[in-house]
Amino acid sequence: MVMYKRDMETQFGVKSPAMCLNNNVDFLGKELHVQTENVDTAVPCILTQVFFRGRVIQTIKYKYPTEIRNINNFSKIQDLMHSQHMNVIKKINEQQEKYRKQS
Secondary structure: OEEOOEOOHHHHOOOEOOOEEEEEEEEOOEEEEEEEEEEOOOOOEEEEEEEEOOEEEEEEEEEOOHHHHOOOOHHHHHHHHHHHHHHHHHHHHHHHHHHHHHO
16 A cells, blocks of 8 residues: 655644555456545545546545544544545455356
C-alpha cells in the first residue's frame, strides 16, 4: 500500500501525514488501480475510485459523519479511509472468485 503526504493544514490546522491510499489489484488477469483519498470540500468526504487503463470504472463517495466534520480527528479519518479502501479491494476479490466459480 502506498501512502502520499498531503498538506491538510486548511482542514485540520496541522500538517498531516498520508491522506491517499493506492493499490493495484488483479481482476481476472486485468490490473485495476484502487485509489482512496480525503477530499477537502465544503462537505468533506472520502473518495475511492477504481481505474482500468486510466479510466474511472467505479466511484465510491462517503461523507464524513457529522461528529468528525467538526473536530480535528485525523486518526479517525485515516481509519475510515483505510476501511473504505480495503472494503473495495475485498469486493473486487469476491467478484473475481464469483466469476471463476461460474466458469
